[in-house]
Amino acid sequence: MKKKRLFSGGLGQLTIPFVAICLLVLFNVIRDLIMIFVLKTPDYISFFSIEITKNNIGNSVLSGNLISIINGASELAVLAIGMTLVTAACGGQDISVGAAAAIAGSVFVKVLKASGNINAGTVILAFLCACIVAMIFGAFNGTLVAVFKIQPMIATLILYTCGRSIAYWINGGATPTVESPIIEGIGRFIPGIPIPTPVLIVAVMLIVFKVLFRFTSLELFTQAVGINQSAARLNGINPTLIKLLSFILLGACVSVAGIIGVSRLGLINHETLLLDVEMDAILAVAIGGNSLGGGRFKISGSIIGAYVIQMLTITLYSMKVSSTDVKAYKAIVIVLLVVIGSPVFKEKFGRFMARRAASKVQAKGAEES
Amino acid sequence: MQEAVLLQMRHIDKQFPGVKALSNVDFTLRKGEIHALMGENGAGKSTLIKILTGVYQLDGGEITVDGENVIIRSPQDAQNHGISTVYQEITLCPNLTVAENMFIGREGGAWVRHKAFEKRADEILTKLGIPARSTQQLGDCSLAVQQMVAIARAVDMKCKVLILDEPTSSLDDKEVKMLFDLMKDLKSQGVGIIFVTHFLEQVYEVSDRITVLRNGELVGEYPVQDLPQVQLVSKMIGKDLDELNALGESGEKKNENTEVLYEAEGLSSNEAKPFDFSIRKGEVNGFTGLLGSGRSECVRAIFGADKVNGGTVKIKGRQVRITRPIHAIKNGIGYLAEDRKRDGIIAELSVRENIILAMQVMNGIFKPISRSETEAFADEYIKVLNIKTASRETPVGSLSGGNQQKVILARWLLTHPDYLILDEPTRGIDVGTKLEIQKLVLKLAEEGVSVTFISSEIEEMLRTCSRLIVMRDRHIVGELKGDDLNQTQVMKTIAGGEA
Numbered sequence: 001m002k003k004k005r006l007f008s009g010g011l012g013q014l015t016i017p018f019v020a021i022c023l024l025v026l027f028n029v030i031r032d033l034i035m036i037f038v039l040k041t042p043d044y045i046s047f048f049s050i051e052i053t054k055n056n057i058g059n060s061v062l063s064g065n066l067i068s069i070i071n072g073a074s075e076l077a078v079l080a081i082g083m084t085l086v087t088a089a090c091g092g093q094d095i096s097v098g099a100a101a102a103i104a105g106s107v108f109v110k111v112l113k114a115s116g117n118i119n120a121g122t123v124i125l126a127f128l129c130a131c132i133v134a135m136i137f138g139a140f141n142g143t144l145v146a147v148f149k150i151q152p153m154i155a156t157l158i159l160y161t162c163g164r165s166i167a168y169w170i171n172g173g174a175t176p177t178v179e180s181p182i183i184e185g186i187g188r189f190i191p192g193i194p195i196p197t198p199v200l201i202v203a204v205m206l207i208v209f210k211v212l213f214r215f216t217s218l219e220l221f222t223q224a225v226g227i228n229q230s231a232a233r234l235n236g237i238n239p240t241l242i243k244l245l246s247f248i249l250l251g252a253c254v255s256v257a258g259i260i261g262v263s264r265l266g267l268i269n270h271e272t273l274l275l276d277v278e279m280d281a282i283l284a285v286a287i288g289g290n291s292l293g294g295g296r297f298k299i300s301g302s303i304i305g306a307y308v309i310q311m312l313t314i315t316l317y318s319m320k321v322s323s324t325d326v327k328a329y330k331a332i333v334i335v336l337l338v339v340i341g342s343p344v345f346k347e348k349f350g351r352f353m354a355r356r357a358a359s360k361v362q363a364k365g366a367e368e369s
Numbered sequence: 370m371q372e373a374v375l376l377q378m379r380h381i382d383k384q385f386p387g388v389k390a391l392s393n394v395d396f397t398l399r400k401g402e403i404h405a406l407m408g409e410n411g412a413g414k415s416t417l418i419k420i421l422t423g424v425y426q427l428d429g430g431e432i433t434v435d436g437e438n439v440i441i442r443s444p445q446d447a448q449n450h451g452i453s454t455v456y457q458e459i460t461l462c463p464n465l466t467v468a469e470n471m472f473i474g475r476e477g478g479a480w481v482r483h484k485a486f487e488k489r490a491d492e493i494l495t496k497l498g499i500p501a502r503s504t505q506q507l508g509d510c511s512l513a514v515q516q517m518v519a520i521a522r523a524v525d526m527k528c529k530v531l532i533l534d535e536p537t538s539s540l541d542d543k544e545v546k547m548l549f550d551l552m553k554d555l556k557s558q559g560v561g562i563i564f565v566t567h568f569l570e571q572v573y574e575v576s577d578r579i580t581v582l583r584n585g586e587l588v589g590e591y592p593v594q595d596l597p598q599v600q601l602v603s604k605m606i607g608k609d610l611d612e613l614n615a616l617g618e619s620g621e622k623k624n625e626n627t628e629v630l631y632e633a634e635g636l637s638s639n640e641a642k643p644f645d646f647s648i649r650k651g652e653v654n655g656f657t658g659l660l661g662s663g664r665s666e667c668v669r670a671i672f673g674a675d676k677v678n679g680g681t682v683k684i685k686g687r688q689v690r691i692t693r694p695i696h697a698i699k700n701g702i703g704y705l706a707e708d709r710k711r712d713g714i715i716a717e718l719s720v721r722e723n724i725i726l727a728m729q730v731m732n733g734i735f736k737p738i739s740r741s742e743t744e745a746f747a748d749e750y751i752k753v754l755n756i757k758t759a760s761r762e763t764p765v766g767s768l769s770g771g772n773q774q775k776v777i778l779a780r781w782l783l784t785h786p787d788y789l790i791l792d793e794p795t796r797g798i799d800v801g802t803k804l805e806i807q808k809l810v811l812k813l814a815e816e817g818v819s820v821t822f823i824s825s826e827i828e829e830m831l832r833t834c835s836r837l838i839v840m841r842d843r844h845i846v847g848e849l850k851g852d853d854l855n856q857t858q859v860m861k862t863i864a865g866g867e868a
Contacts, residue, residue: 217729217737220722228715234674234706235780236695236730295717 013289013296016341017304020287024311031319047318055189062194065314073310074198075101075257075274078205080284080302082250087285088226089246090145091294092152096137097254098277099163102270104134104258106170109178109268113171118180131255137163138251139244146243160278167270177267187263198260202303205256209299222246226294280309287337308337373400375435375561376421376452376530382429383416383585388770390416394430394587396580398530398561403552405564405572405593408582409605409660409825414565417582418532421563422454423447434529453523454532461519463508467494470507471522493521497551513544517551524555531555532563537571538661549575567661569598569864581605598864602659603856606827627651628685630819631671631702631788636680638670642843643680646671648788653810653820655830658840658863664823665707666843668790671821672697672704674712684787698731703781707792707823709770713777716766720758721747723765724779731784750779755805771802778809788819795824807833827859839863 028047035044050064079097086094111126112118137159144155190197213219224232225239233239261273286292287308288301312333316326339345376398383391391413398404408414419425421432423441432439434450441447447454461470468483468490490503499517501510507518516536523531533552537545552562552575564576572579572593579596581588581604588604596604627650637643644667648654656664669675671682673691682691684700691697697704706712715723725743732738738746747761754775758768765776774794781789791810795803810820810833824830830837831854839847839862847862 215735215737217732217734220718220726220729220737221734223718223722224715224726227717228711230712231706231715234672234694234704234712235727236693236698238693238695 013298014301014304016289016337017287017301017308019340020308020337021304021311024308024315028315047315052194057184057191059189059191060194061189061196065318067196069307069310069314070199070202071196072314073306074196074202075260076277076280076284076309077202077303077306078253078257078260079250079274079277079281080288080306081205081209081299082246082253083281083285084288084290084297084299084302085222085246086152086250087282087290087292088294088297089222089243090152091226091292092145093278093282093285093292094141094156094247094250095153095278095282096141096156096159096163097250097257097281098274099160099167100134100137100251100254101258101261101274101277102164102167102268103137103170104130104255105262105268105273106167106270107133108255108259108262109176110170112178113176118178118182120182123182123186127255127259130259131252134255134258135248135251138247138249138254142244142247145247146240164270167268167273171268171270175267175269178262179266183263183266187260187266198264201256201260205253206299206303218242218245223296227296280306283334284309286341287334289341374398375400375402377433378417378421378430379432380430381417381420381427381432383413383420383425384428386769389585391420391585394582394585395590396587397590398563400561401556401559402577403556403562403564403575405566405576405579406582407572407579407601407605408588412582412605413585414582415534416585418454418534418563418565421447421452421530422532448526448528451527451529452532453526453528453530454534455516455519455523455536456534461507461515461522463506463515465507466503467501467505467507467510467518468503470518471503471525489525490521493525494518497521497524497554499551511544513540513547516540516548520551520555524560528560530561530563532565534565535567536564537566537568545571567659569601569659572601573598599860602860602864606825606860630685632683633671634681636670636682637678638666638675639678640675641666641670644670644845646838648819648821650787650819651814651817652836653814653822653834654836654838655822655824655834656838656840657823657827657830657859658846660825662840662863663843664840665792667840668704668792668821668823672702672790674704674706695730698727698784701785701787702790703727703784703786703788704790705774705777705781705792705794707796709773709777709796714765714773717764719762720751720756720765720768720776721761723776724750724783727780728783746783750783754779754782754809769798771798774798774802774806778806782813786818788821789813790821790823792823793825794822795826795829803829827856831856831859841865 032046032048035041036046047065050062050066052060053063055061079101083093083097086092108126108130111129112122115122115125141156141159144150144158145152148155185191186197188196193200221232221237221242224235224237225242229239257274257277262268282292284305285302287305288298288303290297290301312330313326316329317323321329374397378394378396381391381394381396383389394413394417396406396417406414406417416425420427421441423443423446426442432441434452439450441450441452462473465473468487471490471493472486487503494501494503497517497520499514499521501514501518507515510518520531520533536548540548552564556562564572566572576593578590579593579601580590581601583605629647630650632647634645635643636646641663646667656667658664666675670677671691673693673696677692682689689696689700691700691702694704710716715726718726721743724747725738728746729738744761750756751758751761756768756775756779757772765773768776778794794806807829810822814820822830822833834854836848836850837854837859838845839849839859841863849858849862
């Protein structure tokens with residue numbers, strides 16, 4: 001009994017993402033050891049090595065697989081924060097985040113281009129514009145879901161379908177580039193700081209949401225609505241408002257992710273920016289141990305979920321798996337994670353452990369007598 | 370009337386975690402008989418039916434069909450033994466045709482033989498006199514016809530025992546008559562029908578026999594002509610357990626002269642017809658009437674739980690507008706809903722979060738109660754109400770029914786309401802907790818809180834309330850206080866006084 005408690009109750013909801021990270025680390029450690037000590041591969045670089053190198057503008061920056069993982073997962077992590085809220089409140093997911101991010105990115109570039117020179121002021125202005133536009137689109141999705149009670153996946157299918165067309169119109173079909181030290185500072189490194197800026201942005205977003213949850217009752221109300229809407233309403237909570245709010249907050253996350261994506265490349269490509277990211281974002285929420293049916297949630301779980309997905313991808317790449325094959329391998333691992341996280345498996349596993357414990361006790365009893 | 374026994378259930382026992390749902394219940398159904406199964410909520414009617422249909426497994430006792438011992442493990446087993454059920458909510462598919470609905474799931478092969486099915490369906494519909502065509506979409510038919518199609522489906526499956534669970538609750542008078550004609554027709558064909566309903570008049574219209582259950586026990590089986598309506602009501606509601614009786618004396622019922630706290634005139638909602646109502650400070654009153662009489666709908670209108678359509682409401686003499694629960698909460702009204710699972714607990718949230726929820730809503734989203742404060746509140750009420758929970762962080766869904774109810778009580782007590790509405794707070798919980806809740810109601814009244822207390826058990830209400838509002842068929846039909854406040858008078862008023 002105690003053992004079961006330790007396993008399933010110790011980390012609570014974070015058990016699955018934690019176990020997933022551990023498994024991936026263990027796998028890479030074993031591979032490192034085999035490569036170095038058994039096969040004695042020359043010039044082999046450990047998966048975990050982190051180096052300080054000079055980048056093209058002469059900055060000292062960190063590089064290595066681990067850095068690529070947390071850096072590359074930034075957009076996904078930011079989206080996963082918002083997706084967690086929507087999932088918790090509505091029991092459904094927004095599949096338009098990739099398209100909406102393309103819109104936000106296009107608005108960002110458009111405003112920068114229109115204002116001529118790129119300086120701190122115009123970047124902030126452009127960010128605010130992108131943020132507001134993304135929140136308006138979020139409100140659109142939210143209205144369909146909360147007021148018209150359309151299933152989230154169907155409601156957001158509309159923006160999923162037309163979002164990239166809207167992004168195309170914003171810049172008249174062009175894929176303009178934005179070149180400036182400030183944009184590079186957002187997408188890559190700020191001079192003097194060796195950590196990639198997107199990683200810092202994720203940290204800031206996490207803090208912003210933690211503060212939001214600390215100074216409002218949003219977390220409690222969202223969970224209440226997600227678990228039992230009828231009871232929440234009878235306790236004076238307005239479920240429509242809470243759901244709408246979750247979509248608007250996701251909109252804010254979408255704009256941040258879009259701007260990271262644009263800044264990384266220094267251009268907006270409405271066709272490819274954050275393409276297919278929505279499914280990974282939903283997956284991150286699921287791996288984070290959050291129920292896709294709504295209710296209890298942990299945004300930290302979803303962020304770890306995003307890192308799990310990216311770590312898996314980088315691990316596969318470092319094993320020289322071709323990019324066409326990566327998706328298939330990813331699918332295998334994800335099936336395992338999702339099955340392990342399912343209630344049926346948990347119950348069966350719990351029963352198995354209990355039975356083992358019982359038989360041990362019995363064996364002990366037999367020995368004693 | 371034939372006396373051949375069709376179905377016999379003997380010494381049926383059923384235990385749920387913490388509750389004995391049925392104990393030693395007998396039930397006999399004869400061939401060609403309409404047998405009403407009566408009892409208030411929690412009496413064990415639906416448990417008995419679910420055992421018969423294979424949804425639940427019995428813990429003790431035996432069932433015989435046509436004199437043969439049978440074991441029913443699944444709904445499929447039940448069907449194979451000729452036992453069919455038509456539920457309160459129609460479980461057919463509204464977007465399929467009538468014929469498809471009648472044959473769905475029992476085609477016997479991969480090929481759906483539409484033409485043959487339609488011909489067969491039309492034959493049955495004509496034979497039973499059901500006004501529907503086989504090619505019609507089921508969703509286009511009236512609810513009564515949909516119900517009849519469900520019955521036709523059962524009849525075609527060679528059912529010997531037909532269970533109708535609240536078949537008339539959403540039908541109008543004409544449709545009810547249609548359904549009753551069908552039932553009588555089936556009866557003459559030798560089908561045994563178990564009829565579950567809350568409508569007393571309907572029982573007397575079609576039934577041959579009545580079996581009454583109360584608190585999971587058999588009260589008795591009576592031929593319908595031997596059991597007048599008032600006696601039926603008294604058997605359903607019953608005498609209470611002796612240990613509860615002591616409570617009556619402790620409650621002083623004096624509040625004739627206090628100020629009026631809440632006053633509604635012509636209040637109506639989507640569910641409740643216009644009614645007048647008022648309550649004094651520190652008064653305990655009750656709405657009584659059988660289930661479906663509209664008592665819950667009235668209190669829901671007071672709280673703004675359903676869409677309020679009209680009426681004026683005054684609190685402490687000042688006119689207020691209460692159209693949503695939040696308005697009611699801010700005006701000092703608390704409401705413990707009838708359906709604890711659906712409208713009360715937030716199962717996956719902890720005891721602590723459930724307790725502070727209403728208070729947090731009252732404070733507003735921008736003024737969260739600090740973690741340490743919520744812990745203190747939770748600990749306080751866990752102690753005061755003697756809530757049995759592993760810890761304050763335990764999900765409330767894992768608590769027993771009585772303790773869940775206490776958590777919701779704690780939630781409202783924490784908001785320090787002037788007026789507390791308790792709709793069936795004692796339903797489905799153990800006797801000890803029932804007693805505690807009644808004591809609490811009287812204590813609150815002494816402290817000046819007005820309470821509306823609704824219970825299916827009239828004795829509970831007689832013990833706690835100083836005034837009873839009696840409802841029948843969604844109308845207030847009487848108000849009892851003082852010397853009129855006794856069981857006979859209440860039952861007479863509920864049953865319509867014609868006894």
